[in-house]
Amino acid sequence: MKAITTDIEIRQQMNVFVEAFSTKDVKLMMSLFTSDMVSFDIIPPLQYVGSDAYTKVWEDTFALFQDPIDIEIRDLKITSDEHLAFSHCFLRLNATMKSGHKIDYWERLTCCFKKIGKEWLIAHEHVSLPVDLKNGRAVMDLKPES
Template identity: 45%
Template sequence: MPTQREIDEAKIRQQVDKIVEGLRDKDLEGLKRLYATDVVSFDVEPPLQHVGIEAKLKNWANAFAFFQDLTYEVRDLTFTVGDDVAFGHCFGRLSGTLKNGTATSGMWVRATFCFRKIDGNWLIAHDQVSVPLDMASGKGVVDLEP
């Protein structure tokens, strides 16, 4: 019989699967159900932080505006789960076909998710997406693969 932690981790992994589905389907309403209303996101786009569900959804809407179709791939997803908070990390890659018809394989990023159990549902309270920094040039390194 699975422990409560195993059950919770399975539910959290399902939430990440729903992110992948929501991005593929360009489903802002579906994505909205995955985030806490007060989510704080440190995404790759400026500004330094995006606060609240509307700011997070605006980032996804911006991505949808660039892509005709898109996919999001997750690798090496790992979680640590507590009673009402959990955190995890993975590598993620957004790719697809741009509106102008150009296919792009995207770039691999590092992603961190922090979940809170709110009214029995695991919701993303914080996420962070980043790329490594080349110290000498001051530029992000976007050609690495996991």
């Protein structure tokens, strides 16, 4: 029964992630993370350590986009015990940048949640895009299998 409860709680946190991203709510987004979190994001550098550093990333990211931002999560999988939970999914970002450039691509998102008190918070986040090793560029036109 515990795994089912955890699964529901992690799915709720991922729904909050989508809401925070789509509404560009930095405070809501950062409420999902531990203060000592680590992120391996697609935005350089290789890692961000601590929620203070990562707050700036979200502020800068949200400033790039016009409203609305369309976020979709697909194939969310969760593995957990009573202290840790891992989720992985595909995340679609469909939006228009303030420059007018439209983007629509899928990325891979893995989160490690830690149970702190009664709340599941993200201690580690890993975002990635596949890379074509022949030309050294991210491949942004792939879609999850239906």
